[in-house]
Amino acid sequence: MTVWVLGDQLTTRVGPLADADGDERVLMIEARAFARRLPYHPQKLTLVFSAMRHFRDELRERGYEVEYRRAETFGDALADHFDDHPGDVLALMRPASHGAGERLRELVDEAGGDVDLLENDLFLLSPDEFDDWAGDRDRLRHGDFYRFVRRSTGYLMDGDDPVGGQWNYDEQNRETPPPNHEFPDPPSFEPDEQTRAVAAWADETFETWGDPEGFSWPVTRADAHRALDDFVERRLAEFGPYQDAMVADSWAGNHALLSPALNLGLLHPREVVERVVDAYDAGDAPLNSVEGVVRQVVGWREFVRHVYRRRMPAMSSANLLDATRDLPPLYYTGETDMRCLATVVDRVRDRGYSHHIERLMVLSNFALLYGADPHELDRWFHFAYVDAYHWVTTPNVVGMGSFATDALSTKPYAASANYVDRMSDFCDDCRYDPDETTGDDACPFNALYWDFLAENEDRLRDDYRMGLSYHNLDRKDDLDAVRERAVDVRDRAAEEEL
Numbered sequence: 001m002t003v004w005v006l007g008d009q010l011t012t013r014v015g016p017l018a019d020a021d022g023d024e025r026v027l028m029i030e031a032r033a034f035a036r037r038l039p040y041h042p043q044k045l046t047l048v049f050s051a052m053r054h055f056r057d058e059l060r061e062r063g064y065e066v067e068y069r070r071a072e073t074f075g076d077a078l079a080d081h082f083d084d085h086p087g088d089v090l091a092l093m094r095p096a097s098h099g100a101g102e103r104l105r106e107l108v109d110e111a112g113g114d115v116d117l118l119e120n121d122l123f124l125l126s127p128d129e130f131d132d133w134a135g136d137r138d139r140l141r142h143g144d145f146y147r148f149v150r151r152s153t154g155y156l157m158d159g160d161d162p163v164g165g166q167w168n169y170d171e172q173n174r175e176t177p178p179p180n181h182e183f184p185d186p187p188s189f190e191p192d193e194q195t196r197a198v199a200a201w202a203d204e205t206f207e208t209w210g211d212p213e214g215f216s217w218p219v220t221r222a223d224a225h226r227a228l229d230d231f232v233e234r235r236l237a238e239f240g241p242y243q244d245a246m247v248a249d250s251w252a253g254n255h256a257l258l259s260p261a262l263n264l265g266l267l268h269p270r271e272v273v274e275r276v277v278d279a280y281d282a283g284d285a286p287l288n289s290v291e292g293v294v295r296q297v298v299g300w301r302e303f304v305r306h307v308y309r310r311r312m313p314a315m316s317s318a319n320l321l322d323a324t325r326d327l328p329p330l331y332y333t334g335e336t337d338m339r340c341l342a343t344v345v346d347r348v349r350d351r352g353y354s355h356h357i358e359r360l361m362v363l364s365n366f367a368l369l370y371g372a373d374p375h376e377l378d379r380w381f382h383f384a385y386v387d388a389y390h391w392v393t394t395p396n397v398v399g400m401g402s403f404a405t406d407a408l409s410t411k412p413y414a415a416s417a418n419y420v421d422r423m424s425d426f427c428d429d430c431r432y433d434p435d436e437t438t439g440d441d442a443c444p445f446n447a448l449y450w451d452f453l454a455e456n457e458d459r460l461r462d463d464y465r466m467g468l469s470y471h472n473l474d475r476k477d478d479l480d481a482v483r484e485r486a487v488d489v490r491d492r493a494a495e496e497e498l
């Protein structure tokens with residue numbers, strides 16, 4: 001038997017390696033074809049391949065026999081493996097992305113071998129546990145799920161009640177920092193020789209999008225732990241209040257910056273949550289910040305994973321609002337006078353990361369209002385972000401960001417410039433005016449927002465949560481001019497003149 005470790009399953013704490021004696025054979029495959037599927041961010045390729053090679057070395061140091069096969073495809077590497085070990089059986093944790101387990105099983109079959117697909121232990125909840133909770137509910141709501149997980153795990157619970165008396169403290173978590181506020185510097189992980197070698201190889205071997213310089217993500221479990229320590233000790237306390245803030249001078253704010261390590265398996269979600277809950281118990285961080293992190297990690301992360309699992313493959317072609325326009329070129333070039341979009345696209349180009357509100361309320365919001373094809377946006381997120389994997393990117397982009405399916409939210413996250421102006425300092429320094437809707441200097445978000453509501457009226461008006469938006473739309477006496485401006489904005493965006 002051989003334990004097959006995929007590139008996003010880099011752990012010995014759960015899964016087949018947790019039960020191993022240390023003398024099992026381990027197979028790891030570095031497949032180049034995988035990296036050619038999209039023009040991935042070079043830092044994403046560096047992150048995954050360098051983390052794999054470091055994990056290989058750590059396993060070898062611990063006495064494992066690791067066969068690390070570099071090949072064009074998984075199929076090629078598997079053929080070599082079964083040539084060398086006829087009749088071998090592979091033990092593999094089922095990948096979280098839809099259909100991947102079955103595809104790998106077919107490849108193993110073709111190579112003449114056999115594979116045992118085991119439960120994926122990289123999450124808190126198993127599919128059965130989630131499905132038991134879901135039962136025959138018509139609609140799966142995050143709020144209900146979150147209460148269930150809090151109760152079943154006991155995190156931040158006082159008997160059957162939430163600690164502090166409330167399940168969530170979002171009303172305390174929408175602050176913007178005062179003008180001279182200084183955010184703590186994010187931790188830095190200087191690339192070692194191995195990471196530098198991988199970066200150089202990735203850069204010369206693959207078509208990529210994004211800046212190869214400045215890589216500073218954790219690639220080992222020790223560094224991932226350092227990232228967790230840094231978050232808890234230096235940024236957690238103010239994570240809550242500034243969670244939704246967007247700031248021109250700080251790309252990281254107080255965010256955890258842990259998704260790259262979590263999604264590779266270098267950290268388990270349980271470790272992250274228990275660490276932040278311990279900080280609360282020790283009096284080192286306030287409840288609104290700690291609950292905020294707990295909700296993201298045990299709530300949203302698990303919820304999107306399981307809703308995705310249950311809604312695939314339909315989710316990968318869903319298009320509830322029939323949005324089919326090409327994604328504007330500015331997503332690829334960053335060339336635009338819209339300060340919010342230019343800043344966020346630059347951030348993504350620089351390090352393959354921007355925080356949640358920038359993903360949702362700037363990048364996705366603009367694409368949603370513009371009417372961009374949600375699947376082109378999904379593709380863009382997939383290659384541009386270092387933490388992107390199908391199981392997490394697709395539900396977030398197609399569901400939460402584009403409202404191409406109502407599986408994750410009952411209404412779209414659509415907003416005018418008002419939101420960006422309130423939650424960021426981007427508008428202060430922008431050529432466009434967030435308070436204007438028509439005219440050349442008017443913020444493009446505004447006309448697009450009203451036009452979006454008008455265009456999707458049949459689908460959205462009856463939702464009671466959209467009532468106020470439609471009430472305001474009905475009161476607009478310049479709707480024709482607004483919609484003309486929206487056409488102009490779209491034309492300009494398509495021509496790279498926005």
Ligand SMILES: Cc1cc2nc3c(=O)[nH]c(=O)nc-3n(C[C@H](O)[C@H](O)[C@H](O)COP(=O)(O)OP(=O)(O)OC[C@H]3O[C@@H](n4cnc5c(N)ncnc54)[C@H](O)[C@@H]3O)c2cc1C
Pocket residue numbers: 254255256257258259260262263293296297300301302304354355356357359360364381385387388389392393396397400401
């Ligand atoms: C359009 C869009 C695309 C996204 N694409 C991805 C993606 O490709 N990969 C990814 O991991 N997350 C994605 N997210 C979710 C979220 O934005 C990132 O997990 C988060 O920004 C990662 O940064 P952080 O570690 O600093 O997180 P923090 O904001 O500090 O949050 C802490 C942790 O909570 C978890 N989390 C929070 N929200 C979500 C969520 N909605 N889904 C899953 N996990 C969540 C993450 O593991 C994160 O590390 C996306 C969200 C949107 C709106």
Ligand code: SF4
Pocket residue numbers: 337338339340341417420421426427428430431432433434443444445
């Ligand atoms: S004015 Fe509009 S385009 Fe400019 S930063 Fe504000 S929201 Fe973005």
